[in-house]
Amino acid sequence: xxxxxxxxxxxxxxxxxxxxxxxxxxxxxxxxxxxxxxxxxxxxxxxxxxxxxxxxxxxxxxxxxxxxxxxxxxxxxxxxxxxxxxxxxxxxxxxxxxxxxxxxxxxxxxxxxxxxxxxxxxxxxxxxxxxxxxxxxxxxxxxxxxxxxxxxxxxxxxxxxxxxxxxxxxxxxxxxxxxxxxxxxxxxxxxxxxxxxxxxxxxxxxxxxxxxxxxxxxxxxxxxxxxxxxxxxxxxxxxxxxxxxxxxxxxxxxxxxxxxxxxxxxxxxxxxxxxxxxxxxxxxxxxxxxxxxxxxxxxxxxxxxxxxxxxxxxxxxxxxxxxxxxxxxx
Numbered sequence: 001x002x003x004x005x006x007x008x009x010x011x012x013x014x015x016x017x018x019x020x021x022x023x024x025x026x027x028x029x030x031x032x033x034x035x036x037x038x039x040x041x042x043x044x045x046x047x048x049x050x051x052x053x054x055x056x057x058x059x060x061x062x063x064x065x066x067x068x069x070x071x072x073x074x075x076x077x078x079x080x081x082x083x084x085x086x087x088x089x090x091x092x093x094x095x096x097x098x099x100x101x102x103x104x105x106x107x108x109x110x111x112x113x114x115x116x117x118x119x120x121x122x123x124x125x126x127x128x129x130x131x132x133x134x135x136x137x138x139x140x141x142x143x144x145x146x147x148x149x150x151x152x153x154x155x156x157x158x159x160x161x162x163x164x165x166x167x168x169x170x171x172x173x174x175x176x177x178x179x180x181x182x183x184x185x186x187x188x189x190x191x192x193x194x195x196x197x198x199x200x201x202x203x204x205x206x207x208x209x210x211x212x213x214x215x216x217x218x219x220x221x222x223x224x225x226x227x228x229x230x231x232x233x234x235x236x237x238x239x240x241x242x243x244x245x246x247x248x249x250x251x252x253x254x255x256x257x258x259x260x261x262x263x264x265x266x267x268x269x270x271x272x273x274x275x276x277x278x279x280x281x282x283x284x285x286x287x288x289x290x291x292x293x294x295x296x297x298x299x300x301x302x303x304x305x306x307x308x309x310x311x312x313x314x315x316x317x318x319x320x321x322x323x324x325x326x327x328x329x330x
Contacts, residue, residue, distance in 0.1 A: 004318075005315070008311055008314055009311065012307045012308070012310075012311050015307050016303070016304055016307055019300065019303035019304065019307070020075055020078070020300060020303075021071070022303075023296050023299045023300045023303060024067075024070075024071045024074065024075075024296060026299065027290070027292045027295055027296045027299070028067060028292070030290060034061065034063065034087045034289065034290045034291060034292065035054050035057045035058050035061075035063060036290075037288075037289050037290045038057070038087075038289075039054060061087060074292075074293070074296065078297075078300070083293060083297040084293030084296075084297070085293060086286075086291055086293055086294040087289070087291045087292070087293065087294070088285070088286065088289045088291045088294065089294070093293055093294050093297045096282070096294060097279065097282070097294075097297070097298070099277070100277055100278055100279050100282055101279055103172060103190075103276075103277055103278055104278040104279045104280070106190070106194070107172070107194065107197055107198060107201065107276065107278060108201070110194050110195075110198035111197075111198045111199075111201035111202040111205070112202075112205075114198050114199060114202040114206070115202040115205045115206045115209060116209070116252065118202070118206050118210075119205075119206045119209035119210045119213060120209075120213065120252070122138050122210050122213075123209065123210045123211075123212070123213025123214045123217065123248075124213065124217060124240070124245060125138070126138050126139065126210065126213075126214040127213070127214045127217035127218045127221065127248075128217075128221075128240060130218065138210065139211075141207070142207040142210045142211055143207070144207075145203050145206060145207030146207045146208060146211075148203070149269075150200050150201060150203060150267055150269070150270045151267075151269040151270050151272075151273045153200050153203055154197075154200045154270050154273045154274050155273060157196060157200065158170060158273070158274070170273075170274045170275040170276075171193065171274065171275045171276065171277070172190055172193045172194065172197070172276055172277060173186070173189055173190060173193060174189050174193075177189045177190075196274075197270070197274055197276055200270055200274070201267055201270060205255075209251065209252065209255070212251045213248060213251065213252075216247075216248035216250065216251060217244055217245065217248040219248075220243075220244035220245075220247050220248050221240070221244055223244075225243065226239060226243070226244055229242075229243070246320060247320075249320055250317060250320065253313055253316035253317045253320055254313055254317065255313075267280060268280035268281060268283065268284055272284075279298060282294070282298070283295060283298045283299070286298065
């Protein structure tokens with residue numbers, strides 16, 4: 001088992017290196033560079049930049065160097081913990097991301113907790129009470145949840161909150177606390193605004209996991225070991241929860257692989273609709289402006305979090321499912 005984990009860790013490090021290469025290539029794919037985008041924005045507002053000024057800006061940001069040199073310098077700084085200076089914000093990338101990263105993780109963790117807290121018991125109930133009225137109700141709600149886009153739900157909730165409750169639905173803070181320093185009052189204000197975006201982000205994931213949990217548990221309940229457990233006189237509650245539910249939890253553990261990058265990015269469209277100060281809209285702005293240091297850092301974080309999530313998912317699957325442990329030992 002130890003050798004299996006070491007092998008997975010080695011593969012994860014190699015994957016992170018390839019992710020850094022792909023990240024740099026993706027950021028450089030659009031034609032032109034940040035200076036070209038900056039000049040275009042100035043031209044739209046009626047200002048101009050001379051060729052000498054443009055070349056000076058490229059020298060300042062190192063954009064006049066070959067691509068391989070730019071990548072080597074960027075990766076060297078990243079390994080030292082220096083992610084460069086944002087070209088748009090004119091501040092270090094770590095400062096630009098700053099609170100946005102933590103707020104994104106808070107919102108995403110709340111959405112993740114809500115997803116699992118709802119999907120697990122409903123999935124078990126739907127499998128155990130197959131074809132009951134409750135199963136049909138939850139199945140219908142699950143299909144609606146899969147069909148309705150998150151951003152549309154956000155728009156509906158914003159309209160209902162403003163139209164009938166007189167609430168300004170959106171954001172994570174009240175106007176008085178947007179720029180305020182952190183305090184218990186600001187934390188409480190965040191907690192009051194957190195349920196709505198968490199519920200919107202959790203909708204599609206909850207509906208999907210309910211369907212997966214129901215299907216997997218139904219498959220486990222039909223296996224011979226469940227029939228044997230019932231024949232030995234185990235109670236129905238113990239028969240279901242001890243082994244079939246544990247085996248059916250595999251998709252929950254597997255979901256960690258794609259939920260970890262979701263903790264960094266969140267849903268960009270939902271964040272734009274609700275006006276959330278998360279990393280998603282910042283990534284969109286950086287890509288449009290071709291801010292290679294800011295966009296590259298966020299994309300690199302997404303890739304690394306995917307690798308970390310996959311590694312944690314593998315460990316959880318080995319702990320939950322003895323069959324995987326035996327395969328890893330073999």
